[in-house]
Amino acid sequence: MKALAVAIKEFRQIARDRRTLMILLFVPAFFLLLYGYALNFDIRNIPLAVQDNDRSSTSRDVISAFVNSGYFELVRVLPGKLDIDAALNRGDARAVLVIPGGFGRDAASGRPTAVQVLISGDNANTATTVMAYAVGLVSALSARYEVEARVGSARGPLLTAETRVWYNPELRSTLFLVPGLLAYIAMLTAVVSTALSIVREKEVGTMEQVRMSPVGPLAYVIGKTMPYFAVSLVSAFGIVALSMLLFDLPMRGSWAMLLLAISIFLVGALAFGVLISTIAETQQVAFQVALLTSYLPTLMLSGFIFPISSMPAALQAITYAVPARYFLIALRAIVLKGVGIAVFWRDIVALVVFAALVLSLASLRLKREWAAGQ
Amino acid sequence: MNAIEVRNLTRRFGGFTAVDDLSFDVRQGEIFGFLGSNGAGKSTTIRMLCGLLRPTSGSARVGGVDVGSQPEAVKSRIGYMSQRFSLYEKLTVDQNITFFGGIYGLERERLAARRDAILDMAGLRGRESMLTGALSGGWRQRLGLGCAILHQPPIVFLDEPTGGVDPLSRRRFWRLINDLASAGTTVLVTTHYLDEAENCHRVAIIHAGRLAALGTVPELKQVFAGRPILEVRSAQPVDAMRRLEAMPEVEKTSIFGTAVHAVMRSSDVQPDTVTARFAAGGIPATCRIVDPSLEDVFLDIAEKGAQP
Numbered sequence: 219m220k221a222l223a224v225a226i227k228e229f230r231q232i233a234r235d236r237r238t239l240m241i242l243l244f245v246p247a248f249f250l251l252l253y254g255y256a257l258n259f260d261i262r263n264i265p266l267a268v269q270d271n272d273r274s275s276t277s278r279d280v281i282s283a284f285v286n287s288g289y290f291e292l293v294r295v296l297p298g299k300l301d302i303d304a305a306l307n308r309g310d311a312r313a314v315l316v317i318p319g320g321f322g323r324d325a326a327s328g329r330p331t332a333v334q335v336l337i338s339g340d341n342a343n344t345a346t347t348v349m350a351y352a353v354g355l356v357s358a359l360s361a362r363y364e365v366e367a368r369v370g371s372a373r374g375p376l377l378t379a380e381t382r383v384w385y386n387p388e389l390r391s392t393l394f395l396v397p398g399l400l401a402y403i404a405m406l407t408a409v410v411s412t413a414l415s416i417v418r419e420k421e422v423g424t425m426e427q428v429r430m431s432p433v434g435p436l437a438y439v440i441g442k443t444m445p446y447f448a449v450s451l452v453s454a455f456g457i458v459a460l461s462m463l464l465f466d467l468p469m470r471g472s473w474a475m476l477l478l479a480i481s482i483f484l485v486g487a488l489a490f491g492v493l494i495s496t497i498a499e500t501q502q503v504a505f506q507v508a509l510l511t512s513y514l515p516t517l518m519l520s521g522f523i524f525p526i527s528s529m530p531a532a533l534q535a536i537t538y539a540v541p542a543r544y545f546l547i548a549l550r551a552i553v554l555k556g557v558g559i560a561v562f563w564r565d566i567v568a569l570v571v572f573a574a575l576v577l578s579l580a581s582l583r584l585k586r587e588w589a590a591g592q
Numbered sequence: 593m594n595a596i597e598v599r600n601l602t603r604r605f606g607g608f609t610a611v612d613d614l615s616f617d618v619r620q621g622e623i624f625g626f627l628g629s630n631g632a633g634k635s636t637t638i639r640m641l642c643g644l645l646r647p648t649s650g651s652a653r654v655g656g657v658d659v660g661s662q663p664e665a666v667k668s669r670i671g672y673m674s675q676r677f678s679l680y681e682k683l684t685v686d687q688n689i690t691f692f693g694g695i696y697g698l699e700r701e702r703l704a705a706r707r708d709a710i711l712d713m714a715g716l717r718g719r720e721s722m723l724t725g726a727l728s729g730g731w732r733q734r735l736g737l738g739c740a741i742l743h744q745p746p747i748v749f750l751d752e753p754t755g756g757v758d759p760l761s762r763r764r765f766w767r768l769i770n771d772l773a774s775a776g777t778t779v780l781v782t783t784h785y786l787d788e789a790e791n792c793h794r795v796a797i798i799h800a801g802r803l804a805a806l807g808t809v810p811e812l813k814q815v816f817a818g819r820p821i822l823e824v825r826s827a828q829p830v831d832a833m834r835r836l837e838a839m840p841e842v843e844k845t846s847i848f849g850t851a852v853h854a855v856m857r858s859s860d861v862q863p864d865t866v867t868a869r870f871a872a873g874g875i876p877a878t879c880r881i882v883d884p885s886l887e888d889v890f891l892d893i894a895e896k897g898a899q900p
Contacts (some may be wrong), residue, residue: 223694227683230687427678434664
């Protein structure tokens, strides 16, 4: 079996090439840790300064509601108005809560009143999140006071708004990122390393040597991609296992379904790598083409980091051509929701269509390249 | 029987004709040298003979198979080794042999036997598990040849196989080629080293895609019959050359290392007379008649080709 001879050779080369092996096995884990810990999009312990001009039990209630939420950490109590500017300017506090005089009295009597939350807007993303936390806290309090004022008793809240987030109850962005990370890794290992390893053989001249032998292009490419398929699969399941261990990623759906989705996606990605290798003559070009056509779209246009629904219409249209888009939907459905294929079969079909399309295009180009000048 | 038969072989790339109406035969068991300057069309010819490139017109039969219509059938009948002796440098000697055995479809027992033969031939016993990239040029070159003939092809193409290898290894390599040929393998070899071409049974010189000369080395040197070559050694070779060119009996001159070769128009040349004439002109020089080398032949043909 000639394809097997090629596959064994490729495995041996990968095993010998420490750098490639590191990229294939450890960079994914590194990215997981990076995204999981450092690039956590959740915000906790925001330094909060407080100016309490009321000093009533109600105003203290508000302050403790902020502090007990876990989002805010009380770092300073500010006596005068000028101190607010100073605290925000110096960056000691990222948010300031100002409670006006007479706040407790107004709240108790059911008169509309307001607390002021000043947020440092130097980082727009953080500011938006902090604002959302503050509005949520205040509206919960407001509901409570409204009821208390109407009923005229302090028997505790009769009505509170209870929000509940599904799938990812703590809204931990890590859980949301893992499927995207899988897509990213599959793209990195499958597309980039396949394209590079084939183009490298062109550059070094071993490709010509192999073409002089009776190995056909199909056997060559099957042998060439098999090892990367295996390594990518190991890498992908490693990421799932690591996420379950470190970030309590739930695995709610079936493993078989996960294997199926990843495999289909990988076949498309490997074929894409082969396709790039038939176009590029140098590793540098191959890498740049791979970066532009697979890696960046996977990062930017798949819904991995930026939600597709908030993109401009033109970009949204492009996302339909990004296979990772469908892969992500399927993965999130399998891993986070645990729903059956009835929900995401369209996305699986889209992946199959992509794989079939790229596969036929790649084999067409490859046959033409091998028969160069024929 | 001829191992390779080339008839009116032509290959064009757009408007450029790389190989132009080439015809020659290579006999079985022959070492056939293929000479030409860079871009003369040597590699294009070899690629066509190996079934990698389709001829624009004309035909070639390699091992009895037509390369135009059955390029795949040609591939199992030939071995190919290029100047880059393309082995996998990050694999060991053994792993390279296993890989090439695999893609040529050798069965286990045959591969084992051939592996031993190749290791002995290349002198790589005891280095089986060394990385190929760590081998010196000569070893790698011999291993490259070994991998190319692993499947015992009746015909072997060697495209500048001795590039970048030390003279000792080159000599050893040519011994291997001689052994192959005496065992009945046909070898078509291209080279830049004209001294190496003297090892070939017959030599073809190709110029601008056309066959410029074909024959044994002594036959090729016949172009200098009646045109002796006068070698002039002098401390002032440039002055000597200028002086030579002014002499009516000199056809043309060229620099050979520290000496000047002058092709004379007739056989009645007296080296001593020329030496005396140099001395009279104030240029001390020693002159003698030398046998034409293949390099003289090559330059002669190349110059004739350049001015049609």
